[in-house]
Amino acid sequence: MEDNSFKFGVHYCYAVGSIDEVGESTQSDPMSIFPRAPAPVGFIAFYTERTSKSVTLQWKPITNCKGYIIKRATDSSTNSFFVIKKIHASSVNDIQDTSVTFGTHYYYTISSVDKTGESNQSKPIGIVCHWIPVPTNLTASYIKSSSESITLHWQPIVKGKGYTIKRAITLLSSAFATIKTLHDSLISHAEDTSFICGITYYYTISTIDEGGESIQSDPVSICVRAPPPTNLSASFDNHDTCLVILRWSPISTAAGYIVKRATTSPSSLFSTLKQLDDPSTIEFQDKSILFGATYNYVITSLDKAGESDDSSIVSIHCPRAPAPKKFEIMISKGTSRTITLHWSIVSNCSGYRIYRFMANDPSIASYSITFSCNCQDKNQSQCIENDKYSKFLLATITDLTISSYTDSNVKNGIEYHYWISSVDVIGVSFGSQLVSGKTVLPAPTNLRAKVLVKRNTTVLCWTSVPTATGYRIERKNKSGHPETIGRLSGDSDTKFHDKQCVLRDMPYIYTVYAIDDTSESEPSNHVQVTSLSSEDQTDYSDLVQVRFGNLVTENVDAIVICSTSEKLMESVLTASGIKDIDVDKQRCISLPAGRLSCKSIILNPWAPNVKDAVGLENSIRQFMNTTFQYAVQAQCKTIAFPALGKSMFFSNRSEGNASLVTSNKAHQRTTTV
Structure with a gap:
């Protein structure tokens, strides 16, 4: 065990006895010890120049001692040391010796004090009292x-x-x-x-x-603040993109940079474009500029305290906006009075202006469409200064996402010339090359002829042309001489009665032209009437096919069945795989084809008038016309009917059934004839 409660300089005796369950044994022979305090360790001396000159002595304190004795001498011999300080506390670990003389070499020792007296002296330490001046x-x-x-x-x-x-x-x-x-x-x-x-x-x-x-x-x-970057310069990538590139010399002590921009307006202040956190960056691309504008740029360095001063200002004048590329004209087939213009978008411009003039406009003779300019940049030879062609301005576009324009104010048959110019902050800039085009009236389609024998009249019908203001009807007799036999006004009147039919001049060939205020269309399809004995002399031989086979195997857009014929409808629906369906027998409807080769099934009710032949014929015509109209609305190009005959509206016979297949090659859609 350890005894930490002793004091140095006191004589102690120790004896040990055993302890068991009975009690304590007799003690051992006593052992005595007389601990003395050691000399302190870690004794050092250093000279201090503060308000007064002194030597500072320090040591590690001794626990359980009563104090310390400090001695000093001017040489290291043992007999020359004398006491300069007695300390009566063991916790003290330093003193100041202020009785020293500058330039003298001193030696110091220290000893501990306990109950018995003084311990041995420590090893002497020396120091020269030397006052070191401060720079x-x-x-x-x-x-x-x-x-x-x-x-x-x-x-x-x-x-x-x-x-x-x-x-x-x-x-x-x-x-x-x-x-x-x-x-x-x-x-x-x-x-x-x-x-x-x-x-x-x-x-x-x-x-x-x-x-x-x-x-x-x-x-x-x-x-120290980071200096602003030097050698700031501004240049363009090219004159089409209007991309300004800033370059500068890097600052090794910077933590980054801030790029600022202002316009040349007197009230314009510099605003931050971008903060760059990489100090090695030496380039920045400004993509937010506008053609024709002038900008000032500065750049500052960033450090731990914030921004540096501004760099020197660099100015750059952006070029004028280029003309839009790929300026093209588009006239859709079958349309009239509408011309669509397309172009490639010009980034960073302010908009576009579209110009137009007619080829036969007499006022254009006083203009020279050369797109010359006298603006600030003499190299930009296609800049339209002050928009001197405003007389021909068609449209102004400010939505920069738009890349097309439709001119709906044109007249058919007249050629129009167009060009487009970009607009920038200065005004109207480059003009494109001219593009030209004209619209024409679509020709009437689906011309049909029907002969009324008793009235000695041929009735002509055709599909209307929406933009027409009228029609011209032309007829050729067997000699081949064409003559205009009538004119109609309005686009909705699409029927003409030729009441001047002469048997000796037949056959007749009819053609219809659409007209408007300025033009006439190409000719319609031709129809020929060969005899007044026919109710309908139009040649449909290439549109109607009669073939033997099963109606349900026809590969057409739609097959037609009579919904009031139970056996026929049941036979077709069974073949298609359609089950459990309620059919509306009061109107014309369509069903999906199911397993059949056609695309759909048209069901139309029929109530035959069997009082006489004329009534029966009229009821069949009504059935056919209703079916054709429905097929047109459904955009069917080919349809198949059961063949005319006693089995027309009944199920197919075992030996097969003839079917009537019709199509319209002129319009590629089902038509009624």
Whole structure:
């Protein structure tokens, strides 16, 4: 065991006895000990220059002693030491010896004191009381044109051995750390290259010689800001994209950059375009500019404290907006009075202007469409200065996402010339090349002829042309001589009665032309009437096919069955695989084809009038016409009917059934004839 309750200088005796369940045994023979306090360890001395000159002595305190005795001598012989201080507390660990003389070599020892007296002396330590002067006039500076360093200057101590330079970012004495030691007393400056811009640094300096180190000088502070970038320049990538590229020389001490822009307006202030956090960046692309504008740019450096001063200003004048590329004209087939223009979008412009003139416009003779200009940039030979062609302005477009325009105010048969110009902040800029086009009236379609024998009249019908203002009907007799036999006004009147039919002049060939205020269409399809004995002399031989087979195997857009014929409908629906369906027998409807080869099934009710042949024929015609109209609306191109005959509206016979297949090749859609 250990006894920590003893005191130095006291005689102690110890005896040991055993303890069991019966009690304590007799004690052992006593053992005595007389502990004495040792001399303190860690004894050091150093010279201090503060308000007075003194030697500071320090040691590690001895627990359980009564105090200490400090002795001093001017030589190291044992007999010359004398007491300079008695301390009556064991916790004290330093004293100041203020009775020293500058330049004298002193020796010190220390001993502990206990109950019995003084311990042995420690080993002597020596020190020369030498007052080391502190460097004066310490300054810190940074010159932008010099290398990237902070320069420290001071008044040198010629009799010293060198200097110690310390730095901190606060004024706490414990925060200062040595950054440089110089071993030449004649040096009067030093450089610090390890700083970071935007941080405030504090510097001190002390002298070193054979006696040690002086106290630190008064601190000086400096905060170096990152300089603005130099050699800022602005240039264009090309004159089509209007992309401004900024370049500069990097700043090694910066943490990044801020790019700013302003217009040339007197009230315009610089605003931030972009913050760049990579200090190695040397280029920035400004894609948000407008053609024709003038911009000023500056750039600043970033450091720990914020922004630097602005760089020098660089200005650049953006070129005028180029003409849109791929300016094209489009006229859709079958349309009239409508011309559509297309072009490629010009980024960074302010809009577009579209111009138009007619080829036969007499006022155009006084203009020379050359797109010359006298604007600021003499190299831009296609700039339209002050929009001198405003007389021909068709449309102004400000939505920059639009790349097409439809001109609906045109007349058929007249050729129009168009060009498009970009608009920038200055005004109307480049003009494109001319494009030309004209619209024509679509020809009437589906011309049909029906002969009314008793009236000695041929009835002509055709599909209307929406933009027509009328029609011209032409007829050729067997001699081939064409003559205009009638004119109709209005696009809705699409029927003409030729009441001047002469048997000896037949056959007749009829053609219809659509007309408007300025033009006439191409001819319609021709129809021929060969005899007044026929009710319908139109040649449909290429549109109707009669073939034997099963109706349900026809590969057409639709097959037609009579919904009031139970057996026929049941037979077809069974073949298609359609089950459990309620059919509306009051109107014409369509069903999916199911397993059949056709695309759909048209069901139409039929109520035959069997009083006489005329009534029966009329009921069949009504059935056919209703079916045709429904097929047209359903956009069917080919349809198949059961063949005319006694089995027309009944199920197919075992030996097969003839079917009637119709199509319209002229319009590629089902028509009624």
